[in-house]
Amino acid sequence: MCKFAVFGNPIKHSLSPNIHTQFAQQTRLEISYDKILAPVDDFSSSAQAFINQGANGFNITVPFKLDAFKFASELTLNAQTAGAVNTIKIKQDKIIGENTDGIGLINDLTRNLGIELKDKIVLILGAGGATQGILLPLLEQRPNRIMIANRTPSKAIKLAKDFAKFGKTCGFGLDKIKHDSVDIIINATSASLDGKIPDIASGIANNAICYDLMYGKQTPFMDWATTNHGSIISDGLGMLVEQAAAAFEFWTGATPNTKQVLSNLRR
Numbered sequence: 179m180c181k182f183a184v185f186g187n188p189i190k191h192s193l194s195p196n197i198h199t200q201f202a203q204q205t206r207l208e209i210s211y212d213k214i215l216a217p218v219d220d221f222s223s224s225a226q227a228f229i230n231q232g233a234n235g236f237n238i239t240v241p242f243k244l245d246a247f248k249f250a251s252e253l254t255l256n257a258q259t260a261g262a263v264n265t266i267k268i269k270q271d272k273i274i275g276e277n278t279d280g281i282g283l284i285n286d287l288t289r290n291l292g293i294e295l296k297d298k299i300v301l302i303l304g305a306g307g308a309t310q311g312i313l314l315p316l317l318e319q320r321p322n323r324i325m326i327a328n329r330t331p332s333k334a335i336k337l338a339k340d341f342a343k344f345g346k347t348c349g350f351g352l353d354k355i356k357h358d359s360v361d362i363i364i365n366a367t368s369a370s371l372d373g374k375i376p377d378i379a380s381g382i383a384n385n386a387i388c389y390d391l392m393y394g395k396q397t398p399f400m401d402w403a404t405t406n407h408g409s410i411i412s413d414g415l416g417m418l419v420e421q422a423a424a425a426f427e428f429w430t431g432a433t434p435n436t437k438q439v440l441s442n443l444r445r
């Protein structure tokens with residue numbers, strides 16, 4: 179029996195136990211998968227206690243991805259560039275930190291939505307942790323370029339500079355987005371949490387694929403995309419399932435059927 183869990187605060191509404199239990203049934207592996215509410219100021223004691231109980235690995239969600247980054251004894255390249263860890267694997271006495279968020283996004287776009295990223299012009303709204311977490315996997319798909327637009331322009335400029343060694347990136351303020359040149363818009367701001375959308379011109383959505391990293395409901399960004407003629411409009415539920423699948427594979431080596439799980443969740 180493999181022992182897994184997800185750490186967060188709050189954690190009550192996490193879908194991860196449901197998703198991983200379905201993966202385990204599909205792949206005929208015996209696992210336990212718990213939800214653990216860690217205190218906001220002491221992730222590491224909770225994580226260490228779980229490891230001492232014989233854990234094989236765990237997921238980490240808000241607000242502990244940075245704590246998990248510091249807690250890991252080794253980091254994958256994805257985790258290093260993301261500056262955050264959402265998956266930990268225990269291997270002998272090593273605590274290996276990985277970040278599957280970006281892989282989850284790529285697999286949702288390419289496998290579930292049939293969207294290729296090669297040569298596309300991608301616009302990311304926001305320049306926080308969520309954007310940093312997806313930049314390397316996106317650039318590995320060889321898009322024409324990635325434009326990062328942020329309310330605070332300096333943060334977008336810095337992020338674009340930091341990732342320039344992996345591909346073509348540029349950063350600017352929300353008011354500097356060119357209308358006619360965007361294939362895919364990814365909303366990576368936290369504005370949806372406050373029921374808002376970033377302040378951008380309506381023409382930008384025209385025929386672009388609009389993707390909100392926030393899942394679970396019709397977000398203000400998705401409403402905006404619908405009103406402004408976005409082509410495919412998607413929430414981040416597929417990304418949630420795909421990042422979970424990448425974590426499951428990282429732990430067990432088994433590849434789950436994500437389409438089946440996604441359609442169960444949507445039902």
Ligand code: ATR
Pocket residue numbers: 303304305306307308309328329330333366367368369374375376377
């Ligand atoms: P996360 O880890 O979710 O990315 P974060 O690091 O706090 O969270 O980043 C939040 C991002 O959402 C930032 O890019 C923020 O813009 P600023 O850098 O200017 O603060 C963006 N954001 C949050 N609320 C927003 C709003 N109402 N309009 C536009 N951008 C917003």
